[in-house]
Amino acid sequence: MNKQELGAFLRSRRERLRPEDVGLPSGPRRRTPGLRREEAAVLAHISTEYYVRLEQGRAPRPSSEVLAGIAGALRLSDAESDHLHVLAGTAPTRNRLHRRDVRPSILALLERLPQTAGLVVSATFEVLAWNGLAAALMEDFAELAPEDRNLARRAFLGSTEPDRVPYGISDATEFRQHVVMRLRATLARYPTDPEVSGIVDELRDASADFARLWESHDVQAAPVLTKTFRHPAVGDITVDCDSLTLTDRDQHLVLYSAPQGSSDAEALALLNVLGADAGEYRR
Template sequence: MDKRELGAFLRSRRERLRPQDVGLPSGPRRRTPGLRREETAVLAHISTEYYVRLEQGRAPRPSAEVLAGIAGALRLTDAESDHLHVLAGTAPTRTRLHRRDVRPSILALLERLPRTAGFVVSAAFEVLAWNDLAAALMEDFAQLAPEDRNLARRAFPGPEHSDTPLYGISDAAEFRHQVVMKLHATLARYPTDPAVTGLVDELRDTSPDFARLWERRDVQPAPMLTKTFRHPAVGDVTVDCDTLTLTDRDQHLVLYSAPPGSPGAEALALLNVLGAQASDHLY
């Protein structure tokens, strides 16, 4: 049970709600945003004292029934409710360290994919494996040290690398928000993994944007269905974006493809010919 993070998450969800969102009168002007603690407690069918202690990180582990009541009171989504249970220690957790070894069958699949850029990322956004077209579209990850293959670091490079481009993608702001949301969930699953905790601490210290988004404690990213890369060698490359979850290792296989005959497909075909050297000196 992560008492401190559980309390902060509850507070952030409570403060985003308005009384009218849960069927309560707005009443006189309020000094703080969102629902009052006593209102949340009434809606969750628990005592105000106990709810206050939960937000302050002083309460014992709540039962599944109490968490369900709080989730209903705060109008949590399924993803937020799952996150609440993980923080409270009432949901199954994975091994202490997140996995970085990629299944051999996935490595083989990457090489067999026709006209598709594909790569595998860990729960902490480390690029673990990739095919040639992904290297040509993004960068040649083989030329980077393992710690520099992290897409979260690429998204929030810190002030000394603030001019580092994020592969020219059209949805950079949305991607950064998604990174923060997913890292919140990753930290809840691996609270003692030094690679995860160290990454989060580093980004909070070096990136004001990351720190600001982190305090929002959003945990349900919107799916990214299409993405446009502004590639210096071939111009704009618009692709379909599909992410497949590899549940046994808590990894994701990301695939960028384009419909046959589309400008995006033609650009990918050209990149396939040019190879990774097309972007080696550009990113």
């Protein structure tokens, strides 16, 4: 049970709710944002004293029934409810290192995908495997040290210029939010993995933007269906974005493709011809 993180998460979820969201009158004398602790406790059918102790990190582990009541009271999504159980220690956590080895069948699949840029990303956003089109669209990861293949570092530490975005992507702001949410969930699943805690600490210390987003305690990101890359060799390319979870290794297979016959598909085909050398245009 991570008492401090649990308390901070409960507080952040309570403060985002308005009384009218849960059928309560707002009243004229509210000095703090969101619901009061006593209101959250009543909605969760637990004592105010116990709820306060939970937020303060002083309470013993709550039961699954209590957590279910709190999740309902705070209107948590499925992902947030799962995260709540992980923090409370009532869900299985991975007290080991997150996996970075990619299944051979996935490596073979990457090379057989026609006109599709594909890469495998670890639970900490390290690019573990990629095909030639992904190297042409983004960069040649083979030329980078493993620590420099991390998309979280690229998103927050890749440039000191505020208007620069990784790979010219159109959704840089949303991607950074997605990174923070995924890393928070990863840290809850791998609390003893030094690489996971290490990258979180590094980004919190080095990036004010990451630190600000981290304090929001959000854990659920909206799905990304399309993404536009601004490529210096072929211009803007808008692609369909599909992310498939490889559950057994806690990795994601990310695929970028374009509708057949579209100008974006033609641009991808040109990048396929240029190969990894197209990444040189970014340097």
